[in-house]
Amino acid sequence: MSILVNRQTRVICQGMTGRAGTQQTATMMKYGTNVVAGVTPGKGGQRHLDLPIFDTVAEAVQQTRANASMIFAPPMQAAAAMIEAIEAEVPLVVTLTEHVPVLDMVRVCHALKGSQTRLVGPNSEGILAPGICKLGVIATGNARPGGIGVVSRSASLTSEVIAQLSAAGLGISTSVGVGGDLVHGLSMKDCVELFLADPETEGIVLIGEVGGTEEQYVADLIRQKKPRIPIVALVVGCHAPSERRAGNTGALLVHGRDTAAAKIAALGRAGVIIAESPHLVGATMSAALRGQKDQKQPRAALG
């Protein structure tokens, strides 16, 4: 089963009339995502990609019963777009915009408190449930439906890992890009909880990076819950230049808990299987699932 999205997901796109918005919305529609409208202030009443455009999110939601929004706004307008969607009580908001100022995200997260909205991103590649819904810019070429949940802070590595999983004969239930920014919405831990609550998820892949403490919270969760399905983690940035921002990683090393090595150690202690190298994630998950089957069979025979 997929998490966050399903066949009933009705998507509006904030910023659909822009260049990237147009291109990616068209790609999503071609993939089968149910996009129902666009929102661009000042362009209400027009049509674009054969869909209605509204001035406000509230109007779009009211007219189309949309239950998800994808945000393509430029960095300086992204926070306002997110807050508008939160105020319109859109249940799922995915922000793809990169380079959103961190203090803007502090304000957005303040608006998020006590709201009905789940915010994914910013700087997310989106959510993909193969064959069901693609909400974002994530590449779909290699992805096929299956039982592996993917939670990632890195878009480029997600494409790579999905390709590896496919090569190993494994499919994806849902892949969620939580975004690599320091302050963002849905956390890795939230995603892992959703996957653990889904009876059809057979395994989880975590793609982490140096910086922040998200992976540590996942480690805490796993230590408490001791899930039976295999969880494989890749954490990159062991040799990242310290105290320097490397791209979107927000790698401000504050306490030493956020080095890649510290995260690998914490996840390992919690029982997560660590992929030894970035090119071995698919093979590691495949081996873990086989190992688990081998263990299960004798027990089944006893039962």
Next chain:
Amino acid sequence: MKLHEFQTKQLLSDFGLKSPEWGVAITPEQAEEIAVGLDAKSFVVKGQVHGFRRKLSDAYLVYSPTEVKKAAGDLLQRKIADDGGVKANSVRRVMVEAGVIAERAISLSLFIDPAVRGIVLSAQNCDAAGNVAAFGQAGVQQLTLGTGHTFPEYDVMLFAARLAIPDNARNAFSTLTHGLMRAFVELDASRIEIDPLAIMPDGELLALSAVLTIDDNAMFRHPSLFALRADDEREINAQSYRLNYVSLDGDIGVAANGAGLGLATIDMVRAAKGRPANFMDIRTSASSVEIARGFAMILDNPKVRSLLINIHGGGMQPCDKVVEGLGIAMRRTGRSLPTVVRLAGNNAHAARARLEDFGCRIVDCADMWSAAEHAVAEARQ
């Protein structure tokens, strides 16, 4: 964006931060002149490098203008490593500051804590050299200042009490906390550090050193601060080309699309016992001309002996656009290097076909690990 210490002190003085009197010099003679002008018994001479964190070896405490001149002369010939220790920058300016005799000192920092999604003030008692010292309760004290609107005065006073800040300095501490918080929000800071902050016998608080980092993503709100940028020229150029570029000190030029894949590639090069010359991550919005400028920066670096390109083409950045950029850079710079590529995802086939026209030695690898190994082998030849 990182600033020089003197720029930081200047900016933060608008928000109520006080410092000992200071001046900035670019020659030893100027430094001496500044010292003569300062009415002080001792002087601190500090080399100015972006992101510089106070280290005793990089600063001089001296007692006469003549000694200031000598210290400045020494510093101006030096290279000082920035706080990541990644590379050393030449010292082009020195700051000459009046020496003060503090009663005590604390180290103060404001940063964004992703766990509370707000601004946090962190403080600790230290001696004037920045070493942890115990006054009252020891250890790091933290106060969540939240989202940037208001925070209760009572919390600040309690915080000051926990740090055992003397009674006559409590009001100054409260004013400073509010000022720094306002600075943090108004300047879009991602970090402010005052370390050490001297507590003077009369209760005045003086910043003996200050570091301010501005969120690069918010620079569009602060056009006036652009003039203060003087980081690594390559890194500044790269930002205008929609690339994330960090100079490293090895001999393998590395390019990837996406920060995660870039970090993974660096990890693999190191695992294969090679040394990356840079970290370059091509943003999805970069055009092939912008990508070409990035490759040109790598090709311009004489230390680079091989190129490693690791691309997983996605919806917005297909492989052939990256290869196109590489081709433009090779034509423009006239330099080609043994190039190891790992191309996967969108338009990988088209990209491979283009590569054959470039006239350099191309090693096409199927996976990231063999690409890393080949790039290391090429650099050794």
